[in-house]
Amino acid sequence: EAEVAQSPRYKITEKSQAVAFWCDPISGHATLYWYRQILGQGPELLVQFQDESVVDDSQLPKDRFSAERLKGVDSTLKIQPAELGDSAMYLCASSLRGGGEGEQFFGPGTRLTVL
Amino acid sequence: GEDVEQSLFLSVREGDSSVINCTYTDSSSTYLYWYKQEPGAGLQLLTYIFSNMDMKQDQRLTVLLNKKDKHLSLRIADTQTGDSAIYFCAERPNNNAGNMLTFGGGTRLMVKP
Numbered sequence: 001e002a003e004v005a006q007s008p009r010y011k012i013t014e015k016s017q018a019v020a021f022w023c024d025p026i027s028g029h030a031t032l033y034w035y036r037q038i039l040g041q042g043p044e045l046l047v048q049f050q051d052e053s054v055v056d057d058s059q060l061p062k063d064r065f066s067a068e069r070l071k072g073v074d075s076t077l078k079i080q081p082a083e084l085g086d087s088a089m090y091l092c093a094s095s096l097r098g099g100g101e102g103e104q105f106f107g108p109g110t111r112l113t114v115l
Numbered sequence: 116g117e118d119v120e121q122s123l124f125l126s127v128r129e130g131d132s133s134v135i136n137c138t139y140t141d142s143s144s145t146y147l148y149w150y151k152q153e154p155g156a157g158l159q160l161l162t163y164i165f166s167n168m169d170m171k172q173d174q175r176l177t178v179l180l181n182k183k184d185k186h187l188s189l190r191i192a193d194t195q196t197g198d199s200a201i202y203f204c205a206e207r208p209n210n211n212a213g214n215m216l217t218f219g220g221g222t223r224l225m226v227k228p
Contacts, residue, residue, distance in 0.1 A: 040220070044218070103163070
């Protein structure tokens with residue numbers, strides 16, 4: 001069964017360091033999402049891509065976060081420099097298209113701990 | 116703005132029914148979803164309901180939607196220990212680009228044997 005892949009699963013870093021997360025969506029899924037889930041809360045959208053273009057990045061802290069999906073397939077989310085408050089689960093999801101019921105399939109997430 | 120709220124915790128005995136409630140504020144929501152998250156895992160879509168429906172049943176799951184009160188519920192019949200997880204409701208407002216979801220804070224369901 002096709003799945004969304006994410007790596008690494010766990011990342012521990014010190015504040016002010018740079019971190020990067022990778023996501024490979026389900027093959028053929030044009031829409032890709034990055035969410036941040038703080039412990040005890042629901043996921044919050046950081047950025048949404050349609051193919052290689054950003055559809056919505058209004059909640060992405062652009063002073064330190066960046067995201068790209070250069071070829072419209074896999075995607076990288078980067079944080080530089082990391083801060084203590086960035087500790088969270090970073091979830092990637094993909095969907096076949098952005099409209100309709102647009103079921104989003106989630107990856108297992110990357111749990112980031114900033115020390 | 117959009118706001119989705121859920122109670123934090125629910126405890127039931129195995130075999131009983133569970134009812135998880137959710138309220139939302141955006142009346143333009145087109146789809147409403149229920150996701151399940153097991154420890155350390157991503158979110159799994161359980162079911163969804165289109166906003167022009169008031170009920171949807173899928174095996175042990177029943178979703179009820181009260182648009183007037185902006186209230187969504189998920190009923191799990193014959194709850195099993197494997198149903199223990201965090202359940203998130205989410206809405207997709209009609210006023211955003213693409214398919215952005217707004218999630219509630221999650222309800223932790225504990226099923227006692």
